Amino acid sequence: MAEGRSTPHMIRTLIRTDGNPREAINGILRRLLEEGIVDALMVPQRVASGDNVVQTLVRDPARLDGMDPLAPVMPVTAARLVSNITMTGVKERIAVVMRSCEIRALVELVKLQQAKADNLLIVGIDCLGTYEVTDYADLSRQGVDTVAELLAHAAAGDPHPHDGKSFRAACQMCERFVPTAGDLRIGLFGASPDEFLQLEATEALAEKLGLKPEPIPAERERVIAVLTQERIAARDRIFAEFRQRVKNISGLQAYLSTCIRCHNCMVNCPICYCKECIFRTPIFDHESEKYQQWAARKGAIHLPTDTLLFHITRLNHMVTSCVGCGMCDSACPSNLPIAVMFRAIGQEVQALFDYEPGRSLDDPVPVATFREDELEGV
């Protein structure tokens, strides 16, 4: 993403798949490594047991046999992993295969100086939705080809989950399933992937891969627009329900009543990058006598204390950069709809600064910048 600072000119083209879109995608990814376009490739591969997919960092092209970049599961957000493998600097050029939400989270992390994109070649693939890890494992063990199921409906823009299962809640209200950043974007919507893939690549990469421009069918944009509208409608319904439920602090208490304070939402959030979260510092190791004082003042207190404070503070700290990946939901042992809270509240907070997390490396994160002439009435 060296040229990602300002929007690079993208070449559009089609790649014939001859009925095997997976092999076509894997072939492009393999070429990146084999032809030395990059030194390393970070790509999802099936684990040996076949019921999960994990990101792998590959230097040897012989170790790409389990590639499964379309697998509808995201056990860990790749943004975090890219942070790990780039933060202190790397000489190697690395291609990273990511979903749209992961790319958006990475854009935020780069701006928060938690990842470096200079040596990255970002490959984004249209996201057809993801299952919870346990659901994906379950379907895989039953022998369901989840990728084939979804690809069959990509052309019509109607990817839907296997009967009896559902996509992760965050995916059901995701309106940004098409990556808008990245050096290579692989389009599945709007044309049968069995016939061809719709590619967008930077000029430099297109030249290296020998891609010649070819027009992309107009159907793609239409299909994406329709699905986007459907998702926005679903999102707005879910936001409205949230706002109805959480009209006041007692509504919020009820919303979070089963929170067990494990901090998993924070641990799994790609944006919550602090090495030492304030909630894990001595600031919250209160003196024992303090609890007596609080209980005396209020008559009684819940233990542990500060459950709402934890969530409200996390909102304050990172909601401006929340990309809606829903990793908080997936990590919650109580199945609390945390992502809805962050997305609904984030919508208004982000609007204050006309900020869209993950949109561009050029927009500074709202909490790291300011304008002299703004917010006069605060």
Added chain:
Amino acid sequence: MAENEFEPKIIAFLCNWCTYTGADLAGTSRIQYPPNIRVIRLMCSGALDPVYVSKALLDGADGVLIGGCHPGDCHYQTGNYKARRRVAILKSILKQLGFDEERVWLRWISASEGRLFADTVTQMVAALKEKGPNPLKGAWGI
């Protein structure tokens, strides 16, 4: 002061260079203002993590006053501008959660504005008396 009249409790986070010094000036100038504030001195309004404002409100403080240098006058150049963004974010979140965000005041008061400091506290106490006690004062489990 009438007996049983509600006396709001205000937690004030004041920057060392401007508002805290302004409060000091109000005192040395013997300017009268209501004794409803509990002052916490910070080096800069930009050093205030919203966690402390939220904590005060969730624990029942009736109001929080954040005082900093006037825009352009921050001792650390830009801390107050950053504070302004954080307070805007905090107030939007509080409002969306149905909490009266007008209990949080951000004001620019310089070291020479002892009178303005006293007036601000006087006005804030009056505004909070109008609102009544923080509804979370007796709430447990938050």
